Amino acid sequence: MSYKRLGDYIQQVNQRNKDLEVDTLLGVSITKKLIPSIANTIGTDMSTYKIIERGQFAYGTITSRNGDKISIALASEHDSALVSQIYVVFEVIDANVLLPEYLMMWFSRPEFDRYARYHSHGSTREAFDWEDMCEVELPIPSIEKQREIVAQYQAVANKIKVNEQICEKLEATAQALYQHWFVDFEFPDENGNPYKSASGKMVYNEELEKEIPEEWDVVKLEEVSSLKYGKMLDSDKFLTKGYPVFSGYGIRGYYSEFMYQEPQILVLCRGVSGTGEVKLSPNNAYITNLSIVVEMTESLMTKYFSFYFLKNDDLRTLDSGSAQSMITTGDLYFRNILKPLYYVQQQFDEKVIQILEMKKVIKAEIRKLTQLQNILLSRLATLNNKKTIT
Template identity: 70%
Template structure:
């Protein structure tokens, strides 16, 4: 299949917001998605902003401060939107010749990011301008073939999205169960004479006032400092020589940041993000067999004193961002955490809660692993865009 220059198929757009439309103001991320703009527009002349429509493309010509990626996105969720005048917008001239979704797949390839960065020129700042975009070459099969490829890709994307939505619902269920048991104190309790299980507080379970928390808690429960139930450890610095394309996940608190030749923990660990530009105080669970970086504090619990999922959700709901003691950089230390109060329900109640939550957690992990496989399949489809039909047949065989 021969490659064709993109300039033949696209047209520059420069529609200004002269009528002061109230269309949503969007930005573009290096994840190649539109995001709600956080720009301060107070006092700005909104007539200078650009308007775009569904199936229009937007990209950021300045590639200097975006790592190895270029910010580009295809508008799908709005009929009309507003963007910064610094962005470049364009549309496809004839969508019966080139599908916008097919072109967006091409832009989603890491090879395109490398191409755009290589062809960005400038001394003060590097720019991938409109002329450069028009010089992009890509294979353009028949529109029927394009739509077939897009349908395959989108079916995978839809499955990933459905899995993510299910994970969100599972997490919401876990949060609701935590609140029901440990905020409303309606955990199951054998209070009836015949041994029936009933909600604790609403069935007359005895409550006592706790000075540390400033509220009533169930009788027999305690409050202590985090230092009395855990050992807090900083993660470790990384050795770049041990980074791999596959191996054990490196978890920083922001998420998986790559793979490593060794791991620190076999089982998921409770992490508190302790430094960074944002998110300090967030509480996460690491994956199995992971290496934890020094951006996180690991909360290692004492056995048979505190359960993992109860402690995780307690800390997650305990606004640890208020512990930020950094000046130049956002930061939380182990000393900040050690003296934090923590509720200590009876251990048997914690275990019951963990047994319930572990089922939800296991379902989430299965869905996450499915999504990892689906994402790999997406990458394979993107890589095959540049393969000719004869080569595709060889691969299929």
């Protein structure tokens, strides 16, 4: 079986939203997914936007601003949606010859990204245009073989999706527990009864401007924690494997050393978005200067209660940046934090740790399944000995 020219199997689609019948606007991410657009469309003429239908592709031709990725995605979750005019929309001419899902697997390979970047051209901005896309060559086995390959890949993808949903439900469970105990104040009292429903005494707190349980307190964050910025990175210490480098926005890579052995509470303190979000770092992580580390120093304040309190506090209001979004340690010093009785915090932490351990196991399975996905993608090139895209 020889490699085939892709241009013989695909065609451009240029359907515009002239009648304004479609209002769902999507963008194409570098993770090769169609995602809700964050563009401000107030006053925008939506009739000029392109319609993309289920089974069609959209891609951005400009590659110089995407690092090593080309933004391309297959529409699979919407019957019809809109994308910006900057995207090229195209479709497979005959799905009985080339499955769109099989083609998307080919586009998902890192080898395709390298190929697209290598064949991009331009002076101020490099582009992988439609003519370049048409010159891509790939193996196109029988439709039965394509269906078999896609079925294997989608079975793994579906398992990953189910596991991600389980992780979301576990996190929702932890959030609901926090809400029940520390917002509704229905934590179990010393007799195991819901505190507020069992007529537990409440007193008004001026700092929080609401009633809290009688023996609880409110303190300033600086009284119970140490606030430190993460550190700059040394490019010479980056590794392909090692300790995770965590910015708060995610794991950026791996490093030859770590700063914290245990998970730490982080407040994202600068960036284009997300400033004020509260995260937990992974074990043995190096924390970058995009985050403030909140180390609890008060022995009667537990880590996971403090984490969920800060996570549910609206720290975005502390953003003091002008040109760039920013929060400083000074902004956090005088922030109020609730101080429940220690035994209540301990009980909460015990339950949350169980939930986080379950998430940890499931995420480990997701990583293994993702590795299996990558293996399946790499096998596409072994359908034939010729290697046009490597």
